[in-house]
Amino acid sequence: MSRPRIEDVAARAGTSPITVSRVLREPAKVAPATRARVTAAIAALGYIPNLSASSLASRRSGIVGLLVPTIDNSIFAATVQGLTDAVATAGLQLLLGDFRYSDEGERALVRALVGRQPDALVVVGVVRDRALREMLLGLDIPVIETWDLTTRPVDTVVGFSNREAGAAMARHFMARGRHRLAFVGGRDQRAQARAAGFAAALERAGAPSPVTEIVDGAAIAEGRRAVARILTIAPKTEGVFFSTDMLAVGGLIECQHCNIAVPYQLAIAGLGDQEIGRELTPALTTVRVPAYEIGKNAGEIVLSRLRGDPIGKRVLNLGFSIVERESTQARSAK
Amino acid sequence: MSRPRIEDVAARAGTSPITVSRVLREPAKVAPATRARVTAAIAALGYIPNLSASSLASRRSGIVGLLVPTIDNSIFAATVQGLTDAVATAGLQLLLGDFRYSDEGERALVRALVGRQPDALVVVGVVRDRALREMLLGLDIPVIETWDLTTRPVDTVVGFSNREAGAAMARHFMARGRHRLAFVGGRDQRAQARAAGFAAALERAGAPSPVTEIVDGAAIAEGRRAVARILTIAPKTEGVFFSTDMLAVGGLIECQHCNIAVPYQLAIAGLGDQEIGRELTPALTTVRVPAYEIGKNAGEIVLSRLRGDPIGKRVLNLGFSIVERESTQARSAK
DNA sequence: GGTGGAAATGATAGCGCTACCATCGCAAGC
DNA sequence: GCTTGCGATGGTAGCGCTATCATTTCCACC
Incomplete structure (x- = not known):
């Protein structure tokens, strides 16, 4: 037995296919008694409209x-x-x-x-x-x-504006006395925009340009590795802005492992306001995005x-x- | 100008609609020269087949x-x-x-x-x-x-088998000398199966039945709250199995806040083998699922x-x- | 009683594609 | 030369629904 069609429903309800179609799409246009018969027939047959046919015919x-x-x-x-x-x-x-x-x-x-x-x-x-x-x-x-x-x-x-978010975070760091900064993020457009805004705000304030680490993916392990590299290349770095909270969590964990005090020795911030950042110690500063x-x-x-x-x-x-x-x-x- | 149809492509390629359809679905059945003309016409017109029509006609x-x-x-x-x-x-x-x-x-x-x-x-x-x-x-x-x-x-x-996973974890705890255990999980079937297996294995070994905490969702905060409750109700609990790694992370964090040594005072395990569990200290024991x-x-x-x-x-x-x-x-x- | 018009329902004709079978041309085999 | 068979292509007829335009009914109103 194949699936029932609108025609089967119509036959059972003693009406025409078009009326069944209307019951499904604009029930107000069908008289209550007819509507009830059609609804009952639909339920009895377990009818499910074929939406391919529907979208072909209606262009929606x-x-x-x-x-x-x-x-x-x-x-x-x-x-x-x-x-x-x-x-x-x-x-x-x-x-x-x-x-x-x-x-x-x-x-x-x-x-x-x-x-x-x-x-x-x-x-x-x-x-x-x-x-x-x-x-x-x-x-x-x-x-x-x-x-x-x-x-x-x-x-x-x-x-x-991801660019503006990056700039705001740069100003946030600077307002707290940190000017030697670094950025960690992926290759995607959004990360790049955050990086650009971050760098631009620093330049405008006369701060040194940030060390930038490009990572693949958004894994915690990538964040750890990035911090390790940054501290090798630029040991005097005072703060790191990560393009995502997960990367930043990796940063926090790496610091913990290396006995680097956060935030006293190194400040860390992420983006996304994920739950994990709220719960860790120290709790993670982040950009809350809508x-x-x-x-x-x-x-x-x-x-x-x-x-x-x-x-x-x-x-x-x-x-x-x-x-x-x-x-x-x-x-x-x- | 509306979207091109298969007929438009056929006209441009000097062939019939059905041949275009074949080029799209079983190119091997069309002569190379014809195929090339059709392919060129498709590209020139930017033709994209209407899959509603296709699925209506083909029933796939x-x-x-x-x-x-x-x-x-x-x-x-x-x-x-x-x-x-x-x-x-x-x-x-x-x-x-x-x-x-x-x-x-x-x-x-x-x-x-x-x-x-x-x-x-x-x-x-x-x-x-x-x-x-x-x-x-x-x-x-x-x-x-x-x-x-x-x-x-x-x-x-x-x-x-979620039930078997729960049982295996119970045995894992017992093999390490822990018999007063607790379970934390949601209301869904999978969590319930894990809980049942966990409890059954304990009963079979003659261990006390586990304290069970039902939580809503899989948030870290829920895991924290669950551990806090368990330690109030049953302060002598030696180990907790969480139905997901995220809940277990909450458990770890709560212990850290309350100065409960993990694993010495309380052992903790999760399920899912999520990255975060690997990176935290102490690293989280978990059930790796495929x-x-x-x-x-x-x-x-x-x-x-x-x-x-x-x-x-x-x-x-x-x-x-x-x-x-x-x-x-x-x-x-x- | 006749008229207008709204509400309810139906007949017809596709939507754009593919299944099915028919047709055509051509090489191989006798 | 004629058949056989196969590869390549096309004609026809839907797939199950809805847009559009009737048609029917019935009530309000003059």
């Missing part, structure tokens, strides 16, 4: 495509959650794809997602590939970039666009804040 | 539905990765849904996924709801349950089924192993 798929660099990074999970919360209210579903920080993977993934006819696309990050930008523009669906601001988004961008809100806002923008609302702001800056904890306290506080 | 969607309890738990990320790695080789795509540990959410999610006509379904966990089991059986597609073994899977299950392999195997089973291979083993036990580190060393080792 009910899918929001989401491109993330990686899913094993819990900070993006908050963004996914926010996006889900926002779009689920409208019955939209997320189609998630991770491109593992690879440009080629991103192109392939976009093709795969677009083939499913998403009603909108949300990207964690900014689309830099020129051809890809063109293609997304040509799709004629909302495309929301997130997690970093750009002055010329494909369509709309919601996030915060990960959940980014997803929520992106979802709300998607919904408003699908409703046909006029296009509002193209750049939505949700800001960030520095959460000061023990790991960057001023020496005088000793 | 190229989608594998994946149900996870939550995505913000990095240990499932490894399973997702393994599954992706396995099915991507066959051009299949994952449609991910998280039901946030809610039964109602699970039912709704299954309906949403099934509507997209997945070629197979992978579930993290075991489907317990009777009606849901029936429905999945009726779908006539492979359904792979994972992460816990059951003697009567809907179809096929791949994982390890998270990635579970996904990989599930994917391979899906592929073999879709190829039409006969159904093999219905229960695939991938086992686990205990990784002993400092946090559960015997007292004599002091």
Whole structure:
């Protein structure tokens, strides 16, 4: 016995297929008595609409495509959650794809997602590939970039300035009497923007330019290794800003192992406000970023666009804040 | 200008739609010269096939539905990765849904996924709801349950025995001279199975039954609170087994705050072999579970089924192993 | 009683693709 | 020369749903 179709439901309810379709999509337009019969028939048959057929006929798929660099990074999970919360209210579903920080993977993934006819696309990050930008523009669906601001988004961008976050952390260190600083982060755009802002703020204040360590991934072990290298190359370093909290945790642990007092000898800060940073001793100073809100806002923008609302702001800056904890306290506080 | 269709590509390549379709799906069946013309036309037009139409016509969607309890738990990320790695080789795509540990959410999610006509379904966990089991059986597609073994899977299950893992950890503690034990875990099936195995092994050895603390979520703070409660209720407790490494990290941190020596005064163990546990001092004893392999195997089973291979083993036990580190060393080792 | 119009329902014609079978051309074999 | 068989290609007819435009019913109102 194959799966029931809308026609089977209609036959059982003594009505036509189109009425069943209406019960599913706009129940208010069907008389209560008919609606009840149809609903009963649906339940009795265990009917589940074929959404491929539906999206082919209606040209609306009910899918929001989401491109993330990686899913094993819990900070993006908050963004996914926010996006889900926002779009689920409208019955939209997320189609998630991770491109593992690879440009080629991103192109392939976009093709795969677009083939499913998403009603909108949300990207964690900014689309830099020129051809890809063109293609997304040509799709004629909302495309929301997130997690970093750009002055010329494909369509709309919601996030915060990673560059400004880096600069703010540099000023945070300097205000606490630390000027010989270092930066640790990955190769991705966001890390690079944080590094650039960090360096620029230092230069502007006349401080020495920071030692910069590029790492692969965001593992604790990478953070440890980076600190070890920094202390070899520049033993007088007074503070390190890590592009993520996990890297910073590695930094804290390495200092503990080498008997380097944090924050007195070396100050450490991360980004992301992950739980582990709050619980360690010393507690980790960090940049709190609006990960959940980014997803929520992106979802709300998607919904408003699908409703046909006029296009509002193209750049939505949700800001960030520095959460000061023990790991960057001023020496005088000793 | 709207999106090009297969017909447009055919016209440009001077062939028929069906040939274009073949180039996309079984290129070997098309003459090289024709194939080249079609490929060029596809590239020139930026044609992306409409997979809704494709799946409607072919009755194969190229989608594998994946149900996870939550995505913000990095240990499932490894399973997702393994599954992706396995099915991507066959051009299949994952449609991910998280039901946030809610039964109602699970039912709704299954309906949403099934509507997209997945070629197979992978579930993290075991489907317990009777009606849901029936429905999945009726779908006539492979359904792979994972992460816990059951003697009567809907179809096929791949994982390890959580109950046995709990029992093994109980024996691990007892072999190191600890018999007054406690268990900390959530309400989910897997945690409950670990708790049951843990308690059963203790009972069998004639040890006192364990103090059990139920927590919500897997946060570090929950682990801290649980240890604090356990030490109030049963101050003589000699060891605690946490259902996840994150909870165990909370346990370690709480002990550090309260000046309880680990492992001398209290031994601590977790499950999951997360990086953080390796890096802390004392390093965390844990149960290493084959998270990635579970996904990989599930994917391979899906592929073999879709190829039409006969159904093999219905229960695939991938086992686990205990990784002993400092946090559960015997007292004599002091 | 006739008219207008809203509410409820239905008939028809695709959406863009692929399964199925038919057709065509050509080399091999007798 | 004619058949056989195979590789390459195409025509036709849906897949299961919904957009669009009827059609029907029935009540309000003059």
